[in-house]
Amino acid sequence: MATRVVTVDRNQKSGVLPILRGLQITFMNFVRSLFLRQASTVSYPEQKRPVSSRYRGIHILTEREDGTPKCVACFMCATVCPAECIYIESGERPEKTIEKYPTRFEIDLLRCVYCGFCVDACPEEAIIMSRENDLVGTTRAELVIDRDRLMARGKLVEHGAGYRPDEHDVRRPVRIAALERLKTEHGIVPGMPAAKSPRR
Amino acid sequence: MPKCTIDGKEIEVKPGTTVLQAALDNGIHIQHFCWHPDLPVDGNCRTCMIEVEKMPKLQIACNMVISEGMVVRTTSPKAHEAQRTALEFLLVNHPIDCPVCDQAGECYLQDNYMRYGLYDSKIELEEKVHKRKVVDLGPIMLDAERCVLCSRCLRFEDVVTGTNSLQFVNRGDHTSISTFDGGKIEHDYAGNLADVCPVGALLSKDFRFKMRVWFLKEHESVCPGCSTGCNVYVDERDGEAQRLRARRNPDVNKSWLCDPGRALYKQIGVTERVSGARVRGAPGWAGTSVTAALDRVAAALKEAGSASAFLATPQGTNEDVFAFKALAEAVGGALDFRVGDPQLKVQQKLDNVLQHVDRNPNTQGCLDQGVGKDGVDKILAACRAGSVKALVLQGPELLRTPEAVDAIANVPFVAVMATHEGPELDRASVVLPAAMWAEVSGTFTNFQRRVQRLTAAVPAPGDAQPRYELAAGLLSRLGKPLGAVSAREVFALVAKATPGYAGLDYRGIGAQGVTVGAPAGGAATVEARA
Numbered sequence: 001m002a003t004r005v006v007t008v009d010r011n012q013k014s015g016v017l018p019i020l021r022g023l024q025i026t027f028m029n030f031v032r033s034l035f036l037r038q039a040s041t042v043s044y045p046e047q048k049r050p051v052s053s054r055y056r057g058i059h060i061l062t063e064r065e066d067g068t069p070k071c072v073a074c075f076m077c078a079t080v081c082p083a084e085c086i087y088i089e090s091g092e093r094p095e096k097t098i099e100k101y102p103t104r105f106e107i108d109l110l111r112c113v114y115c116g117f118c119v120d121a122c123p124e125e126a127i128i129m130s131r132e133n134d135l136v137g138t139t140r141a142e143l144v145i146d147r148d149r150l151m152a153r154g155k156l157v158e159h160g161a162g163y164r165p166d167e168h169d170v171r172r173p174v175r176i177a178a179l180e181r182l183k184t185e186h187g188i189v190p191g192m193p194a195a196k197s198p199r200r
Numbered sequence: 201m202p203k204c205t206i207d208g209k210e211i212e213v214k215p216g217t218t219v220l221q222a223a224l225d226n227g228i229h230i231q232h233f234c235w236h237p238d239l240p241v242d243g244n245c246r247t248c249m250i251e252v253e254k255m256p257k258l259q260i261a262c263n264m265v266i267s268e269g270m271v272v273r274t275t276s277p278k279a280h281e282a283q284r285t286a287l288e289f290l291l292v293n294h295p296i297d298c299p300v301c302d303q304a305g306e307c308y309l310q311d312n313y314m315r316y317g318l319y320d321s322k323i324e325l326e327e328k329v330h331k332r333k334v335v336d337l338g339p340i341m342l343d344a345e346r347c348v349l350c351s352r353c354l355r356f357e358d359v360v361t362g363t364n365s366l367q368f369v370n371r372g373d374h375t376s377i378s379t380f381d382g383g384k385i386e387h388d389y390a391g392n393l394a395d396v397c398p399v400g401a402l403l404s405k406d407f408r409f410k411m412r413v414w415f416l417k418e419h420e421s422v423c424p425g426c427s428t429g430c431n432v433y434v435d436e437r438d439g440e441a442q443r444l445r446a447r448r449n450p451d452v453n454k455s456w457l458c459d460p461g462r463a464l465y466k467q468i469g470v471t472e473r474v475s476g477a478r479v480r481g482a483p484g485w486a487g488t489s490v491t492a493a494l495d496r497v498a499a500a501l502k503e504a505g506s507a508s509a510f511l512a513t514p515q516g517t518n519e520d521v522f523a524f525k526a527l528a529e530a531v532g533g534a535l536d537f538r539v540g541d542p543q544l545k546v547q548q549k550l551d552n553v554l555q556h557v558d559r560n561p562n563t564q565g566c567l568d569q570g571v572g573k574d575g576v577d578k579i580l581a582a583c584r585a586g587s588v589k590a591l592v593l594q595g596p597e598l599l600r601t602p603e604a605v606d607a608i609a610n611v612p613f614v615a616v617m618a619t620h621e622g623p624e625l626d627r628a629s630v631v632l633p634a635a636m637w638a639e640v641s642g643t644f645t646n647f648q649r650r651v652q653r654l655t656a657a658v659p660a661p662g663d664a665q666p667r668y669e670l671a672a673g674l675l676s677r678l679g680k681p682l683g684a685v686s687a688r689e690v691f692a693l694v695a696k697a698t699p700g701y702a703g704l705d706y707r708g709i710g711a712q713g714v715t716v717g718a719p720a721g722g723a724a725t726v727e728a729r730a
Contacts, residue, residue: 074299075412090409096334100300123299
């Protein structure tokens with residue numbers, strides 16, 4: 001929906017005219033929504049506004065092909081979380097190539113500030129965000145969602161995935177900052193990163 | 201004393217000092233993997249390359265002994281390029297599985313890559329040589345892929361324990377470390393392998409996946425496991441001790457810590473702790489406040505007067521023992537601490553590495569303060585004769601002694617300061633909750649008569665208090681206050697009253713401790729196995 005910019009002159013002298021002008025706007029909106037069906041509101045929750053594909057809604061834990069969590073319990077999200085709303089317990093996974101997985105993974109959605117740092121920090125693209133933004137529950141405990149519920153959310157089709165990591169945006173600043181620190185603190189300027197050798 | 205210049209900084213060193221040691225001592229960091237302060241120099245990792253003036257080629261800092269007038273550059277473009285290249289070689293076959301690796305956060309590869317590396321890898325993940333992962337070596341988990349082949353663990357096994365359980369196998373980039381026939385590591389010092397490993401190849405099984413290390417806060421303390429008094433860090437998160445780690449002290453434990461000592465953190469957060477005072481009434485035990493329990497003990501002591509007996513514990517700090525001794529002297533009762541003759545074992549070595557036979561951390565402190573007075577046997581005999589009306593125990597050792605059961609049963613009032621619940625506590629009339637070593641500040645005196653400081657790392661459970669506070673509470677109820685509140689103040693009194701401790705200052709002791717007088721029984725520091 002296009003936004004209309006209204007400029008208001010605060011220095012305008014008060015009088016009847018501005019009141020009439022205001023009434024005119026109200027009346028026009030009334031006519032538009034009543035006869036032309038151009039309402040600026042939607043009938044939530046049946047109707048929902050479209051949100052950005054990078055919308056930061058309720059989290060999703062992604063799965064591997066065999067249905068186990070992609071998460072390796074590295075605690076990066078819990079470390080970076082400014083609201084400290086992520087609780088993880090890790091355990092031994094039978095496959096020797098992956099070793100570690102979360103036996104418990106809980107997000108307290110009432111504490112979460114939906115900053116998306118957890119998504120940026122995740123090295124495995126195991127935690128992403130959905131576009132779902134309505135959070136309803138009858139108890140507080142209901143809104144602390146556990147691993148299985150977070151994983152089941154991956155199958156949600158109605159809202160779809162929202163904020164996901166972007167390799168280029170996220171990792172680059174970290175490295176630039178590290179290089180900067182190297183230069184200022186230690187006076188070391190590493191040679192330019194060597195070009196990748198052609199694949200054999 | 202040769203003088204040298206490292207990165208423009210003039211440094212005077214003892215003859216025989218290597219460039220790496222001198223640089224690290226003076227706040228100049230040179231990356232290293234195979235060099236360890238308490239292991240012989242091996243020089244195999246080649247990452248500590250430095251440029252020495254008038255030498256045509258780069259040298260390794262760890263094996264370069266400083267000579268007069270040497271000019272060293274550690275950050276020149278030539279040196280830096282060599283350091284970077286050496287690091288890149290170490291990382292060629294590294295699996296980069298930091299997300300699942302427990303070493304992440306205290307890993308030399310991570311730290312040095314962020315400082316010296318910062319290159320793009322030339323090797324694709326699929327091209328890397330794969331080795332054995334998740335190999336169970338008993339107390340240690342081996343991941344051969346992460347290994348940088350620095351041989352620290354091999355040298356530790358060779359020089360410190362003499363067990364040689366680990367060796368290199370295979371050749372070229374297939375080289376890896378292994379035990380013979382995949383056997384387990386069976387000595388008492390396996391935890392040190394995880395400590396010396398600069399990367400995540402050898403990791404503690406006990407700490408596996410328990411906690412990411414950057415959440416932990418370290419607290420300087422002393423291991424209470426035996427009279428050696430190894431310096432440790434208590435690593436804690438949110439008031440829960442997660443592990444013990446060796447803290448380097450060249451005069452006591454070097455960089456090592458035994459496995460039984462390492463496991464002692466497990467006694468701290470258990471549910472079987474005594475968290476409140478209780479008093480035996482007519483129907484049985486009744487929980488009460490510490491204040492009420494202390495009132496009861498003080499009343500019993502007033503009544504008993506000199507017909508009382510006191511047993512200190514060598515598990516307590518010097519401050520605990522001092523306050524307890526003051527209590528015994530204020531009441532006028534008999535006093536001792538030698539349950540099970542720890543004074544005979546304090547100098548006895550259990551093995552050739554660290555451990556002593558005496559499993560108490562402060563037997564020497566008790567001896568120094570002269571707490572061994574009347575003899576436990578004499579006190580027990582008096583109990584049997586019925587001439588002891590009140591017995592105060594600083595620890596539950598005597599209650600656990602089978603020979604003492606009948607004697608204790610003869611005493612009408614027994615108060616015990618206990619840290620852990622146990623069936624033996626039922627033999628007492630009052631149980632006072634005592635804080636453990638990791639929950640109190642204070643000092644221990646080890647077998648060398650070295651006074652070493654502990655800092656409180658975690659909060660004590662429930663109402664538990666340091667033993668010296670319990671004793672001070674009793675003293676003030678008896679009208680003879682101790683006159684000191686904090687551990688530092690009590691230690692000032694200890695230093696004044698104890699022969700040889702004069703002039704010691706609680707803060708002046710520092711992190712490494714101070715030896716008082718001549719170490720009894722010769723300079724019996726940790727001897728590396730020849």
